[in-house]
Amino acid sequence: MTFDKKHRPKTLSDVIFASTDVQQTLEDYANNNRDKHLLLYGPKGTGKSVSAELIMRERLNLIWQAGLAEPFNAKAYAEQHDSFGTLLSQWNWQLSAGAHAGCSIIDEIDQFTLPMQHKLRAFMDQYELGVVIATTNNLHLVDGPLKDRFRPVCVEYPSVQQWVPRVVAVMAAEGIPITPSQALLLLNGFDGSGRSLNDWIEDYVLRLQSVVHKLINPLASGVTSLPALTINCATEGK
Ligand SMILES: Nc1ncnc2c1ncn2[C@@H]1O[C@H](COP(=O)(O)OP(=O)(O)O)[C@@H](O)[C@H]1O
Ligand SMILES: [Mg+2]
CATH class of the missing domain: 1.10.8 (Helicase, Ruva Protein; domain 3)
Structure with missing residues (x-):
């Protein structure tokens, strides 16, 4: 096992945040106190992807299990799918297992083409069964109206x-x-x-x-x- 994997943060409290406001907001998400879609943006290696996974894990709590909570990488997702039915079915599986709301991760959301970003926006407007947690190192590549559907949170390097x-x-x-x-x-x-x-x-x-x-x-x-x-x-x- 690599050193990185061995010491990957296991709970959100293992992740170091430069800002206490950001930490508090993400804890609110982990505790199911916020339901707006969440967009974590900022430079690479600030802990966005690992935080997204830990928030999802803590939100799903007892029903968390690998098959119900695979994070999606936008580029890999788009290579296999041209719609968001797979996200919907992830939410449905989570809800049928007892989750109070669905939760999906889309890493590097900027890697979706513009038409795919438009489809995601339409999907998010149509279905309200779950929360999307997205991450990006390139906020400027996320389409404005899609960005508006999210609570944007900037994750910066700690000192x-x-x-x-x-x-x-x-x-x-x-x-x-x-x-x-x-x-x-x-x-x-x-x-x-x-x-x-x-x-x-x-x-x-x-x-x-x-x-x-x-x-x-x-x-x-x-x-x-x-x-x-x-x-x-x-x-x-x-
Ligand atoms: N803020 C942080 N606190 C603790 N570990 C971190 C933090 N940021 C990055 N790491 C470490 O670096 C690894 C990669 O972080 P990652 O979440 O993929 O960064 P990003 O998605 O922002 O590029 C994590 O698995 C973790 O071990
Ligand atoms: Mg990442």
């Missing part, structure tokens, strides 16, 4: 300071407990997306594991105590 709890949590899950100030040191020079944060942390985990490995090997040949392991990222030269 380095805001990433700290995420770094602490991932390192702890790797069996490397660190303090928030050590996490901040480890983030020295980091200026990127959530996806590249995973790569950044993985580099450190591998480096620390190799240091520990080198320390443990002499132990086998009679060394009985380990020197304290300090994380000094400033000297790591990352």
Whole structure:
């Protein structure tokens, strides 16, 4: 399993948001307190797709199961379908399993051609059985009237300071407990997306594991105590 997959956020509270308003709005969606279609937009790697999945999962709660809740990617969807009957049937399956409303994800909605965007708008106007959660990195490619059907929410990159709890949590899950100030040191020079944060942390985990490995090997040949392991990222030269 890749590092990214292993540490994919498991609940919405694992996702770091730059804005507390955005966090609150998405929690409202997860708690079924909002029913307007939701459009998450912003740069790549801000957690839009993973948030959409977690909102859907939390909305469907006990009835969530893979077959009832597959997210759709717009490009892949359009290669197989020229209408939105598949979305309607996903909602119907969810409703028959006991959901209070249907819920579907369309990732990268901007990848729909304009005619397909028009069809989606007509579909959303015709059926009110469920909520569409859409994501895009390219808001300008979403047709204005379609955009109007959604509550648009801008998801931006968290600051380095805001990433700290995420770094602490991932390192702890790797069996490397660190303090928030050590996490901040480890983030020295980091200026990127959530996806590249995973790569950044993985580099450190591998480096620390190799240091520990080198320390443990002499132990086998009679060394009985380990020197304290300090994380000094400033000297790591990352
Ligand atoms: N805000 C975030 N908080 C926690 N993890 C994140 C965040 N953003 C991205 N990630 C990590 O990066 C991966 C890819 O994020 P993704 O949701 O696909 O980004 P987007 O759809 O905005 O391009 C996620 O699985 C997660 O591990
Ligand atoms: Mg995405």
